[in-house]
Amino acid sequence: MLPLVLVPLLVSAGFEVGGRIGVVFPASGLETTHDAAALFGANLGYEAGLNRLTLAYAYSGLQARQASPYRFDLHDLSLGYGREFVLGRALSRADSYWGFEASASAGLGLLGRTFNSARETGKAPYGALAVGFFQRQGHSRVMVALDNVVFSESRPAGNTSSVSLTYMLAIKGGVAYVF
Amino acid sequence: MCSSACRRLLLVLAAGALLAGCGDMMFYRAKSDYFPLIPGSRWTYDVGGNTAIDSVVGDSVVDGRTCVVVLRDYAPEYWTKDVAGVTQHTSLILNRGGQDFVLEQEYRPIYALPFVLGATWHSTYRDTVVVQGTDTVPVRDSIDCRVTAVDDIGTPAGTFVQCYRVETHREVEAAELSYTTDYYEWLAPGVGLVKRVAGTDSLVLTDYHTGR
Numbered sequence: 001m002l003p004l005v006l007v008p009l010l011v012s013a014g015f016e017v018g019g020r021i022g023v024v025f026p027a028s029g030l031e032t033t034h035d036a037a038a039l040f041g042a043n044l045g046y047e048a049g050l051n052r053l054t055l056a057y058a059y060s061g062l063q064a065r066q067a068s069p070y071r072f073d074l075h076d077l078s079l080g081y082g083r084e085f086v087l088g089r090a091l092s093r094a095d096s097y098w099g100f101e102a103s104a105s106a107g108l109g110l111l112g113r114t115f116n117s118a119r120e121t122g123k124a125p126y127g128a129l130a131v132g133f134f135q136r137q138g139h140s141r142v143m144v145a146l147d148n149v150v151f152s153e154s155r156p157a158g159n160t161s162s163v164s165l166t167y168m169l170a171i172k173g174g175v176a177y178v179f
Numbered sequence: 180m181c182s183s184a185c186r187r188l189l190l191v192l193a194a195g196a197l198l199a200g201c202g203d204m205m206f207y208r209a210k211s212d213y214f215p216l217i218p219g220s221r222w223t224y225d226v227g228g229n230t231a232i233d234s235v236v237g238d239s240v241v242d243g244r245t246c247v248v249v250l251r252d253y254a255p256e257y258w259t260k261d262v263a264g265v266t267q268h269t270s271l272i273l274n275r276g277g278q279d280f281v282l283e284q285e286y287r288p289i290y291a292l293p294f295v296l297g298a299t300w301h302s303t304y305r306d307t308v309v310v311q312g313t314d315t316v317p318v319r320d321s322i323d324c325r326v327t328a329v330d331d332i333g334t335p336a337g338t339f340v341q342c343y344r345v346e347t348h349r350e351v352e353a354a355e356l357s358y359t360t361d362y363y364e365w366l367a368p369g370v371g372l373v374k375r376v377a378g379t380d381s382l383v384l385t386d387y388h389t390g391r
Contacts, residue, residue: 029210033262033293066263070293111205118297118326122203153202155340162340163331164207 011096016045018176024060024074024170034062034072039170047178052082054105058172073112076126080105084134098135101143104128109151124166126151141176202339208329211368213294213343214248214265216258219390222371225335226382235390241268244286265290265299271320271353273310280310282318282353290324292367294343299325310354319352330363332373335385339367 022039025031041058055078062072082103090096104127111122132145147170154163190278221234231252239248239257246257246268271283285306291300303321310316328344342365350359362377369389375382 029205030206033210064262064293066261068263070295111203113205113209113293113295115291115293115295115298118295118299120205120329122205122294124202124206151202151206153207154202154206156203162204162207164202164204166206166210 014047014179016043016047016176016178018043018045018141018174020056020058020143020172020174021035022061022147022170022172025171026062026166027169028165028167028170030062030166033065035065037062039172041172041174043174043176045176050084050086052084052103053103054078054082054103056080056105056107069114071114073114074171075110075112076107076129077110078105078107078126079132080107080128082130090137093138095139098133101130101132101134101145102128103132103145105130123152124153136178139178141178142174143176144171144173146171201261206370208341208343209293211341213366213368214260214290214371215369215389216249216260217389217390218372221388221390222384223336223386224382225385227380230385231382242286244282246286259286260292262292264288264292269320271317271318271351271356273308273354273356274291275311275314278311280308280316282306282308282316282356283320287320288324289322290345290366294326294345296326296329296343299323316354317352319350321350323348330365334368334373334383336373336387339365339370339373342367342373 020041023036024039026034027037028074037060039058039060041056043054043056044053045054056075060074064070070119080103082101086097087099106127109124109126111124113120126149128147128149130145130147132143134141134143149168149170151166198336218235218237224231233257234250236248236250239246241257244259246259249256249258264285267289269283269285269287273280273282284324285304288302301323306318308316323346324347326343327346330342330344331338331340332342345364348361350384360377362375364372365374367373370387375383
């Protein structure tokens with residue numbers, strides 16, 4: 001029953017489903033002990049004209065900069081808004097175009113650090129600004145983007161609050177099927 | 180007049196701002212140096228009413244390895260540090276009949292890095308040393324360590340947040356030099372050792388200066 005309801009909705013509403021892969025580069029001091037890591041993710045999008053809302057999930061596992069049983073797992077879930085800036089269109093097809101996309105998103109990172117069997121977990125909210133290139137052709141959409149991600153952490157420290165910001169850079173590419 | 184796109188952007192940013200109130204400081208701990216050995220650094224401790232001063236004075240080469248020289252109350256100690264851990268050059272010397280016999284001389288692992296809550300590490304040194312030509316002395320020096328907590332620690336030098344507590348059990352079996360000790364240490368990000376408790380003895384940081 002559910003598919004009978006969902007399929008017409010997806011067809012008519014401009015949804016898209018896709019996946020993405022990339023590389024995460026730690027910074028803000030994290031790079032002294034952690035290497036860059038691969039990123040894998042999936043996203044669910046909704047587009048209305050040139051505007052897009054995206055719900056995305058991604059995982060990356062940062063390794064230590066030495067042979068070590070250490071890993072920093074980063075699962076993140078985000079909601080973002082993007083806008084497409086169309087630069088060109090194919091003459092033969094109206095649904096084929098390409099251009100740049102700028103997006104802003106906010107999300108929550110679910111973190112885990114492991115060292116052998118030891119594990120500590122945490123979470124950190126983040127904001128991200130991304131710019132990238134996209135190409136749309138029929139039902140398919142490909143993109144390459146550069147994400148600037150800032151994780152924010154804060155906690156009380158006596159009468160004040162201790163705040164820590166961590167910057168990470170991600171280069172990612174993705175494909176999506178647009179309904 | 181804000182456009183529809185602008186309103187959506189503001190909504191996203193507002194959601195981010197709401198989320199910014201939380202966080203477990205895990206990134207902060209992951210990128211912090213819990214045992215800085217920077218030349219020019221200086222730590223002053225209160226040790227049972229007495230003052231002890233540690234300072235990093237420079238580099239040296241001991242037993243073929245480049246190490247950092249730390250003066251602990253003006254006595255040199257030799258430390259090495261890399262991303263995997265911290266070692267200290269250890270010499271265990273037995274004096275018999277006015278003659279020194281080296282029972283142990285090595286870089287002993289002190290901390291395994293990076294610190295993760297619940298992490299454990301262990302090292303054991305074993306040897307047999309012949310003393311005065313006839314006496315055989317078995318030597319065993321072992322430590323068992325565990326990261327047991329993340330604490331905020333108040334000291335006369337200030338309050339330090341996100342300190343890792345490391346519990347250490349050390350056993351030395353080396354004739355009359357044998358001993359066993361248990362101690363707890365708190366290491367603060369960017370500062371290093373801020374407190375140590377061993378039985379009824381304690382060491383607390385009263386002042387520090389980080390070198391550049």
